Each structure stands twice: as structure tokens, then as C-alpha cells.
Amino acid sequence: MYTSRFSKIPLGVFPTPVTQLGRLSDQLDGPRIFIKRDDLTGLALGGNKTRKLETIIGDALAQGCDTIITAGAAQSNHCRQTSAAAAKLNLECHLILGGEQPEKITGNLLLDKIFGCHIHWGGANRKGEDIPELVEQLIALGKKPYIVPYGGSNELGAIAFIDALEELLNQTDEAFTHIVFASSSGGTHAGLMLGKYIFKKDFELVGISIDKDEIDDKALDQHIISLANKAAKLIGLKTSFSDQDLTLNTDYIGEGYGVVGALENEAIKLTAQLEGILLDPVYTGRAMGGLINMIRTGQLGKEANVLFWHTGGAPALFAYSDALDF
Ligand SMILES: Cc1ncc(COP(=O)(O)O)c(C=O)c1O
DSSP: OOOOOSOOOOOSOOSOOEEEOHHHHHHHTOOEEEEEEGGGSOSTTOOTHHHHHHHHHHHHHHTTOOEEEEEEOTTOHHHHHHHHHHHHTTOEEEEEESBOOOSSOOHHHHHHHHTTOEEEEOBTOOSSTTHHHHHHHHHHTTOOEEEOOGGGOSHHHHHHHHHHHHHHHHHOOOOOSEEEEEESSSHHHHHHHHHHHHTTOOOEEEEEEOOOSOBTTBOHHHHHHHHHHHHHHHTTOOOOOOGGGOOEEOTTOTTSTTOOOHHHHHHHHHHHHHHOOOOOTTTHHHHHHHHHHHHHTTSSOTTOEEEEEEOOOGGGGGTTGGGOOO
């Protein structure tokens, strides 16, 4: 059994459920599809970031920090969950969000405000480029800040997804052939890669790429491999990952990050109307749209047994109402 030696701060409710999407499979005349409901992690309307924050904020507390800083898009789910975690733990929270303050405060941004965090508008910078300056300002004010990386995707965040995979394997005996999920800052993907190696599984991990922009000057595929290798080193695994260990599907990026088109709209509608489950417009809508397309184009046949990992994000639906067809 794998036992993480990193101290976690409990923030969520686990295990998250696994259920079958029978009506969606029937509608697509496709393979069996199951869903892992990380949209139900319990922290501030849920999502995959709860898992990462348990290890990352655990580290912040171990270091005696009193202030959390992170960054993301105006509708970042990661920032919303970070604000909630900080509120619960009595930590001051600063978010640097991309763009300018919008006229209408809704979706995740509304929730950030309700959690009482400090919001700084970063203009074109949504991936933490302005964090060093804010760190200096906060230190000058006598604070002890801790930087939660973009998307919660560092080694500690990734390691939380080893535990997540172990949780799944303890929940079901289904022999999944594919695990499909949204991949954006890479921590979920890197952690699942490590878990697949540790638990000796042969399913294919299919990350659907959400964002074509680079992270830390690296394309997402190289970022994920580097993160998986850094996390492997941290936990003392004597292995190294390379391109052939990674499946990152970039076919569904469409017009780019957060631009909702027909693919996301159809996936959101089908999943809601056949299964009563809400996806989000930016990540899981796109990932499910990719899965549906892979089934329709025969890339995933009836013999497959698919797990779709729902990583959360539904609060953003409210902010994207103009782009949604219903
Ligand atoms: C709802 C949702 N799904 C998936 C992801 C992608 O996870 P990761 O950043 O670990 O690649 C994010 C990240 O922001 C997210 O908010």
C-alpha cells in the first residue's frame, strides 16, 4: 500500500462517489462510462483542487505561514477553493486574477468575495507572474506569505492525486481501460501518472488539454512530465517519466482557454439532461466533449470501459451564461 508521508490538512469529504453514466453510454451507443465525482469534494462547491490544497496548505501551516497567495483566471476554480481553505484555517488570502474587475461579480469571483479574500487584478497576467512583487509587499507588512502555485500544480499538489487514484482503486473493481479528465496546469495529470506507476495499472490516462498557453515557459506536455519527475523524486521513486508515458490530447482546445463553443455546449447539455450532472464550461465541459467525440469517431470503441474524472468547476456556469445554449 502506498502511504503518503506528507501531512495533509483535511479540507474535503472523501471518498467522492463513483457512479455509472448508463444513459449517456446508451445515447452514444458507446462503451461503459463511469464518473468519479470530484465535483463533490465538499469544499466551497467542490473540485479537484481540494485534494491538492490538503497537501499544499498542510505544508504552509507546517512552515508557520499566515498568508496565502495564489493566482488564476477571474473565474478560477482553484482560487475559489483556495479562498475557502484559507477562510477555514484563519489564513489571510490574496488572489491575483487575470483581467480587470468585471462589472458583474458572479460565479467563482462572487464566491471569492464571499470568502473574504483580497483580490488584485493582474491584467494580462493570470499565471502568477506578479506574485513576487506582492510577496515583497506582504513581507514588508510583517506577514509570512506562502505561495500556492498556479492551479495548485507543484509536487505536493501532484502527490495528492496518487492518493486520489488509490481511493478510486479501493472503491471499485471495474477494470477501466481509460481514465479521461481535463488537464490544464498539470498537477492532476502528473499525480495520476505517478499513481498508475505505483499501483501498476495499465489503463490509459487521457488528459484533454484545456489551454494552449505555456506554463513556466514550457508546453503543457513537458510541464507535466517535469512535474511527474519532480514529484517522483520527492517521494523517492526510482523511475523517470518521458514522452511515451504521457497521453495529452490537444484536439479539443478550439478557440482557446475559456472560449466556450459547440463542443462544450453539447457535452454540458447531454450530461445534464441524461444524467442530472452539471459540468463546467471551461474544463469538464471540454473534457467530456472530447470524450464524446472520441466515442463518436471510433477512437474509443464499445469494448472500452471508461472512467471520466469530474474535476468540478460548475460555479463558473453562472459567469458563462451568455456563451451557453439552452
Ligand atoms: C474544474 C477543473 N478541472 C480541471 C482542472 C485541471 O486540473 P490541473 O490544473 O491539475 O491540470 C482545473 C484547474 O484549474 C479545474 O478548475
